[in-house]
Amino acid sequence: MLSDVDRIGCMVTLEQIWSRTELALDVIVDSPTAAEQDVTIVHSSELPEVDEWLAGGEVLLTIGVGQDLGGDTVADYVRRLKFVGVHALGIGLGSDLPWQQVPPKLVAAAQEAGLALFGVPEPVPFVAVVDAFTRMREAETNRELTRASSAARRFATALAGEGPAALVADLAETLEAPVRFVSPTGRALSGDDAEADVRSALIEESLKPTAGPRLIRTGSRIVEAVPIGGDHPLGWILTPAEAAGSPKTRALLLSTAAALLAMSLADLPVPSGRSLLFDTDLADGQARGEWTRVTGLAPVATVGMHIFGGVRGDSAERLIADIVGRSLLTRTGSLLGVVGAQERGLDELVAKAAEATGLDVLAEKRLPLGQLHHTWMLWRTQHESEASEVRALLSAVDEEAADRFVERILGELFRARGGQELLETLRVFIAASGARERIAAELGVHRHTVRARLAKIEKLLGRDLSRAETRQAVSMALELAEL
Numbered sequence: 001m002l003s004d005v006d007r008i009g010c011m012v013t014l015e016q017i018w019s020r021t022e023l024a025l026d027v028i029v030d031s032p033t034a035a036e037q038d039v040t041i042v043h044s045s046e047l048p049e050v051d052e053w054l055a056g057g058e059v060l061l062t063i064g065v066g067q068d069l070g071g072d073t074v075a076d077y078v079r080r081l082k083f084v085g086v087h088a089l090g091i092g093l094g095s096d097l098p099w100q101q102v103p104p105k106l107v108a109a110a111q112e113a114g115l116a117l118f119g120v121p122e123p124v125p126f127v128a129v130v131d132a133f134t135r136m137r138e139a140e141t142n143r144e145l146t147r148a149s150s151a152a153r154r155f156a157t158a159l160a161g162e163g164p165a166a167l168v169a170d171l172a173e174t175l176e177a178p179v180r181f182v183s184p185t186g187r188a189l190s191g192d193d194a195e196a197d198v199r200s201a202l203i204e205e206s207l208k209p210t211a212g213p214r215l216i217r218t219g220s221r222i223v224e225a226v227p228i229g230g231d232h233p234l235g236w237i238l239t240p241a242e243a244a245g246s247p248k249t250r251a252l253l254l255s256t257a258a259a260l261l262a263m264s265l266a267d268l269p270v271p272s273g274r275s276l277l278f279d280t281d282l283a284d285g286q287a288r289g290e291w292t293r294v295t296g297l298a299p300v301a302t303v304g305m306h307i308f309g310g311v312r313g314d315s316a317e318r319l320i321a322d323i324v325g326r327s328l329l330t331r332t333g334s335l336l337g338v339v340g341a342q343e344r345g346l347d348e349l350v351a352k353a354a355e356a357t358g359l360d361v362l363a364e365k366r367l368p369l370g371q372l373h374h375t376w377m378l379w380r381t382q383h384e385s386e387a388s389e390v391r392a393l394l395s396a397v398d399e400e401a402a403d404r405f406v407e408r409i410l411g412e413l414f415r416a417r418g419g420q421e422l423l424e425t426l427r428v429f430i431a432a433s434g435a436r437e438r439i440a441a442e443l444g445v446h447r448h449t450v451r452a453r454l455a456k457i458e459k460l461l462g463r464d465l466s467r468a469e470t471r472q473a474v475s476m477a478l479e480l481a482e483l
Contacts, residue, residue: 011038012136014087014116017059020132024121025090028102031116037087042133044126048077056085059133061126063092063099070103078109089115090129094122144249152256159260165190171237171257175250180238181261185322185349189235189265198223198238200352203319206233207356213254215241226254232318234265277369278330278337278376287369294327295340302366304342306350307379308359311336314435316357323349332380334433335362339372402480409477412460422460423478425453429465430475 015034018025031037040057046066047053054060060081062069067077069091081089089110091102102119110117120129151174158166164181168190172179181190184206186199194202197218205214205225216223222241227233237258276282276290288299311317311334320338321329328340336359341350354361367375397405413419413426425443432438436454440447454465463470 011140012133013037014039014059016136017042017129017133018118023124023129023132025124025129026119026121027116028107028119029110029115029117031088031114034116039087039133042130044130051080051084051086054081054084054086058086059088059090059129060086061090061092061120061129063097065098069099069106071105074103074106075109075112078106078113078115082113082115087116088118090118090120090126092120092126097122148249148252148256151253155257155260159264164261164264167257167260168237171253172239174253175239177239180236182236182238183322184233184235185319185353186236186238187322194236194238196348198225199349202236203349203353204356206319207315213251224254226258228258228262228265232315234262237261275327275330277328277339277372279373281373282370284368284370287372291340291369294325295344297343300343300369302368303339303372304347304364304366305372305375306338306341306354306361307363307376308336308338308354309334309362310358310360312358312433314432314437316353316359317435318437319353319357320350323353330376331432331435331438333431335379337376337379397480406477406481409461409473410481412462413457416460422453422457425450426457426474427478429454429457430471430478434465434471 013035014031014037017023017039018027018034038057039059040055042059042061044061045053046062046064048066050060064070068074069077078089091099091106093099093101102117107117109115120126151170154170155167158170168179168181180188180192180194182194182202183189184202186194186202188194193199195218198216201216201218202225205216205227208214211227213227214225216225223238224241226237226239228235228237237254239254277287277294282290291297291303292299308316311331317329317331317336320336323346324338324341324344329336329338331337338350341347363379365375410423413422416422425439428439428442432442436447436450440450443450458465461470461474463474465471465474
C-alpha cells in the first residue's frame with residue numbers, strides 16, 4: 001500500500017488558501033467543493049469584462065472600481081465569472097476602499113450562481129494573498145518532485161523484482177486510476193486486452209511517427225495512450241485521461257514507466273517467421289494439432305483464410321502478427337496470408353490493420369486446415385511466376401550495359417570488407433520489402449544488427465533505401481548480377 005505522500009496530490013486548493021490564518025479571510029459564500037478545487041492562479045483585476053481574459057480555475061480579487069458590486073448589474077458579472085470557471089471572488093474591504101462590507105446584492109448573486117465569495121479585510125493587501133498562494137504552490141511543486149522521484153525508484157524495483165505486472169500495479173495505485181499495459185494493437189501484455197474500439201484506434205496510432213502521448217476518444221471516454229519504444233511503438237500504457245492530480249506529475253510518472261517498460265520489451269528475441277500451417281504439407285490430424293498448439297483452441301474442421309496483396313515494408317505484417325500471432329500468418333514478397341482471425345473474434349481488427357496499411361484483399365475463404373499449405377503454395381507460385389517474367393525481361397539486356405549498371409549501383413558493396421554478408425542482407429531486404437523483423441528472422445540475427453548493416457549498406461551505396469526508386473534500382477542490379 002502507498003502512503004498519502006506517495007500518491008499524486010492536488011495542487012493548492014481553495015480551502016488551503018482560506019485556511020491561512022495570517023490572511024484572516026472572511027468566507028461569505030462557501031463552496032462545498034473547496035477542498036477539491038485546484039487553484040491555477042490568484043490575481044486581481046478591475047476590468048468589468050475580465051471574464052474574456054480568464055481560462056478557469058482562478059481566484060479573482062477586486063475592490064470594485066470598474067464594476068458596481070452593489071448594483072443590479074452585479075448578477076450578470078457574477079454569472080460570467082462562474083461560467084468561465086472562476087473558483088472564487090475575493091473583495092478587498094477597508095475604510096479607504098469603495099466597500100467596507102461585502103454588498104448584499106453581491107452576496108445574493110454569488111449564492112444564486114454558486115460562486116464562492118470571501119472578503120479580504122483591512123489591512124491585508126492583495127499582494128499578501130497572491131504571495132501566500134505562490135509559496136504554497138512552490139512547496140507543493142517540491143513535494144511533487146519528491147513523489148515522482150520516489151515512484152520512479154519503486155517502479156524500477158518492481159520491474160526488476162516481479163516484472164511488468166508489478167510496475168503497472170504500482171503505477172495504477174499511484175495515479176489512483178486503472179492502467180493497462182498492451183501491445184501495439186492493444187493485446188494485453190499485463191492484465192486485460194484493451195476494448196475493441198480502443199484497439200482499432202491504436203492500430204492507426206501505431207502508424208503515426210509522433211512519439212508523444214495520444215488522446216483516444218471513444219464514446220463518452222477519453223483514454224490517454226502513452227507509447228513505449230522508438231520508431232514504432234512496442235506497446236502502450238493506457239489510462240483514463242480524466243484522472244485527477246497534477247498534470248505535470250502525471251506526465252512524469254507515465255513517461256518514467258514507459259521508459260522502464262521499453263527496456264523490458266526492446267531485448268525480446270525476434271519471433272520466428274516460420275508457420276507450419278502454411279509452410280509444411282501436414283496431414284489433417286497434424287494440422288489440427290498444430291492449430292491447437294498455436295491458438296490454444298479446440299480443433300476445427302475448417303478455418304478462415306485471408307490473402308492480402310500490396311504489402312510494402314513491415315508495418316502491415318508487424319501489426320497483423322501482433323493481432324493473430326506470428327504462427328498464423330506468412331509472407332512472401334508483397335503477399336500476406338492470415339488464418340484464424342474469424343475463429344478468435346479478430347476479423348475486424350485484421351481488416352482495420354489491412355485498411356490502415358493499404359493492403360489489397362485478394363481472397364477470403366474457408367477451407368480445411370490440411371489444405372492451407374496447398375492453397376498458399378498456389379498463390380505463392382502465381383506470385384513468383386509474375387516476378388519471373390521480370391527476370392526474363394532483364395536477361396535480354398545487353399551484357400556490357402548490364403555490367404556497367406551493376407557496377408554503378410553495387411560496385412562499392414562488392415569491394416567492401418564483409419561485402420558478401422552485406423549483399424546477402426541487401427537481398428533479403430529486397431525480398432522482404434524492407435520488413436526488418438522478417439529480415440532478422442531470415443538471417444538469424446537481432447534487428448539491431450539488421451539496422452546497423454543497412455546503415456552501412458546505405459553509406460556504401462550512397463543511396464537511401466527508404467526511397468522506392470532506390471529499391472527498384474537495387475533490385476534490378478541484384479537480378480542482373482545473378483544472370
